Amino acid sequence: EAAVTQSPRNKVAVTGGKVTLSCNQTNNHNNMYWYRQDTGHGLRLIHYSYGAGSTEKGDIPDGYKASRPSQENFSLILELATPSQTSVYFCASGTNQAPLFGEGTRLSVL
Amino acid sequence: GDSVTQTEGQVTVSESKSLIINCTYSTTSIAYPNLFWYVRYPGEGLQLLLKVITAGQKGSSRGFEATYNKETTSFHLQKASVQESDSAVYYCALGGFNTGANTGKLTFGHGTILRVHP
Numbered sequence: 001e002a003a004v005t006q007s008p009r010n011k012v013a014v015t016g017g018k019v020t021l022s023c024n025q026t027n028n029h030n031n032m033y034w035y036r037q038d039t040g041h042g043l044r045l046i047h048y049s050y051g052a053g054s055t056e057k058g059d060i061p062d063g064y065k066a067s068r069p070s071q072e073n074f075s076l077i078l079e080l081a082t083p084s085q086t087s088v089y090f091c092a093s094g095t096n097q098a099p100l101f102g103e104g105t106r107l108s109v110l
Numbered sequence: 111g112d113s114v115t116q117t118e119g120q121v122t123v124s125e126s127k128s129l130i131i132n133c134t135y136s137t138t139s140i141a142y143p144n145l146f147w148y149v150r151y152p153g154e155g156l157q158l159l160l161k162v163i164t165a166g167q168k169g170s171s172r173g174f175e176a177t178y179n180k181e182t183t184s185f186h187l188q189k190a191s192v193q194e195s196d197s198a199v200y201y202c203a204l205g206g207f208n209t210g211a212n213t214g215k216l217t218f219g220h221g222t223i224l225r226v227h228p
Contacts, residue, residue, distance in 0.1 A: 033215065042114075042201060042218035043156075058215070090156055098146060099216065103155030 003027070006091050006102035013109050019078040021105050023091030031094060032074040034058070034066060036087040037104070043090060049074055081109045112137045114202050116219035123192050123226050131187040131222045133176075133202035143204040145178050145185045146216065151198045159187075159200070194226045 004025045013019045025032065030051045035043040035058075045058030047066035055066040063085060065077040074093075078085055086109045092099040113136045123129050137143055147159040147169075160169035165180040174189045185202060205216035 035218075040119075040220055042220040043203075043216075044218075045215055048215060092156075098158045098161050100158075101148075101156035 004091055004093050004100050004102040006089075006105050009103065009105060011105060011107045013078075013081045013107065015082060015109060017081050019081050019085075019107065019109075021076040021078075021089055021091075021107070023074045023076075023093075023102060024072050025074075025091075025093035025100075026072065027093050027100060028071065029093040029100075030071070031099075032068065033092040033099060034064075034074070034076045035090045035092065036060070037090060038087050046076065046089075083109045085109050112139070112143070112204060112217040114204055114217055114219035116200075116202055116222050118222050119220065120223040120225065123224070125194055125226055125228050126191050129187075129189045129192045129196075129224070131200055131202075131224070133185045133187065133219060135183050135185065135202075135204045137204065142180060145176070146203040146205070147174070147176055147185075147187050148201045148203060148218075149198045150201070150221075156201070192224075192226045194228055197224055197226045199223050 007022045033048040034046045037043045044060050046064050049055050049068040052070050067075045089105045091102045094100050115134050117132045142165050144163040146161045148156050149159045150156050160171040162169040162178040165178050168177045176185050176187045199221045201221045202219040203216045
């Protein structure tokens with residue numbers, strides 16, 4: 001069964017700390033995405049990837065880096081976390097037909 | 111650029127009543143986008159509810175349906191009789207244009223919270 005798994009599911013971080021959010025997909029999809037979801041904003045695209053070794057900036061990339069070391073894994077990295085990055089983060093994999101989403105990671109930066 | 115507008119931030123409906131959640135879209139692309147409805151149930155991730163990739167067609171799932179209207183650039187979600195288990199957040203989205211450089215990125219609306227009370 002197609003699946004996208006995110007870890008951790010919940011994270012509390014301190015301001016200025018480094019945070020890494022991980023995503024694994026077993027769908028053999030080339031494309032993977034990171035979105036954040038905030039009340040009143042819907043989901044907004046942070047970074048995406050076309051395949052291993054590729055990362056592209058989405059609509060709101062500032063303050064975030066991404067890494068795609070393999071077809072299956074796509075990480076979102078906050079080098080210096082800030083309270084404004086408190087949000088729910090969704091990873092997705094797929095094609096234009098209908099990306100599959102993970103269950104989300106709730107991040108709180110204090 | 112692209113945008114999706116959901117006019118209702120929250121909708122409250124009694125069980126067994128009908129529902130409509132409005133969605134309109136705007137795009138600068140000359141190609142017609144694919145249109146989606148995603149749903150997030152409490153405590154769960156984002157799931158695809160339905161999609162339509164051809165203008166004029168209707169998609170349906172779990173009793174919900176939406177028609178891709180390119181004249182009014184709308185994709186409203188409807189259900190004839192809602193259940194309490196339909197309570198969730200519903201997101202309209204566009205993306206996956208059928209021509210050109212297709213990256214599969216989606217543009218989402220702000221979401222509509224649906225509360226169904228018994």
